[in-house]
Amino acid sequence: MKIAILGTGSVGGILGRRWAQLGHTIRFGSRLPTSEKVLQLVADCGPSTRGTTWHEAITDSEVILLAIPWPATQEALGELGDLGGRVLIDATNPLTADFSGIELGHTTSAAEQIADWAPTARVVKAFNSASTKVMADPVFGDHRASMFYCGDDLPAKAMVRELVTGLGFDPIDAGPLTSARYIEPLAMLYIHLAFKQGWGSNCAFEVLKR
Ligand SMILES: NC(=O)c1ccc[n+]([C@@H]2O[C@H](COP(=O)([O-])OP(=O)(O)OC[C@H]3O[C@@H](n4cnc5c(N)ncnc54)[C@H](OP(=O)(O)O)[C@@H]3O)[C@@H](O)[C@H]2O)c1
Numbered sequence: 001m002k003i004a005i006l007g008t009g010s011v012g013g014i015l016g017r018r019w020a021q022l023g024h025t026i027r028f029g030s031r032l033p034t035s036e037k038v039l040q041l042v043a044d045c046g047p048s049t050r051g052t053t054w055h056e057a058i059t060d061s062e063v064i065l066l067a068i069p070w071p072a073t074q075e076a077l078g079e080l081g082d083l084g085g086r087v088l089i090d091a092t093n094p095l096t097a098d099f100s101g102i103e104l105g106h107t108t109s110a111a112e113q114i115a116d117w118a119p120t121a122r123v124v125k126a127f128n129s130a131s132t133k134v135m136a137d138p139v140f141g142d143h144r145a146s147m148f149y150c151g152d153d154l155p156a157k158a159m160v161r162e163l164v165t166g167l168g169f170d171p172i173d174a175g176p177l178t179s180a181r182y183i184e185p186l187a188m189l190y191i192h193l194a195f196k197q198g199w200g201s202n203c204a205f206e207v208l209k210r
Pocket of ligand 1: 008009010012029032068
């Protein structure tokens with residue numbers, strides 16, 4: 001797939017590297033595409049990868065990964081304008097400035113806000129409930145970390161499921177985009193376990209069924 005990754009931080013960097021290794025075409029959209037950080041990322045990903053502006057990154061893409069801080073999201077999507085039916089994967093978590101909680105919940109979610117701000121995109125929530133260590137390697141012995149995703153557009157969800165599965169996660173379809181109201185607080189539980197309860201970020205959620 002042709003994937004534009006907006007945000008070249010921890011999440012954008014690891015998912016871009018891994019998808020490039022899996023043969024996807026990656027365009028990193030950055031505020032500073034010629035920075036040392038972006039040049040290194042592009043070099044790590046190989047010759048088919050480019051670092052560029054956000055607009056150029058999305059021009060040729062089928063899928064956009066939004067991996068930027070929540071407070072920057074509304075303005076960023078406003079500047080991007082018409083997303084022409086592209087699949088927009090929302091990996092954000094609407095964390096408060098001190099990371100002690102989330103700004104939205106129960107009656108709406110970051111993903112639903114994003115769908116309002118980007119009405120021509122097909123929004124799928126994913127990749128917000130695992131750490132970047134787990135994104136780098138979701139396999140724990142005989143177990144695979146679960147990755148929850150949700151959205152209202154079934155073909156868009158199928159594409160995201162393929163990307164999730166390709167990385168080694170167990171994909172868990174949580175239903176419509178409103179399910180982000182549950183997946184986003186789950187990320188807060190993860191942060192709490194990892195950083196307050198001392199588990200660290202090399203742990204993951206797994207859904208069991210029988
Ligand atoms: N870290 C995790 O374990 C994790 C896990 C799941 C979800 N998330 C969520 O995923 C999103 C990205 O997290 P991250 O850890 O990758 O963040 P990060 O390391 O801080 O990187 C965010 C990137 O977003 C871009 N950006 C665009 N506008 C920005 C602004 N106004 N201020 C700062 N950066 C801006 C920057 O890339 P350029 O400099 O290239 O523009 C920056 O490197 C967040 O919403 C976070 O809550 C994080």
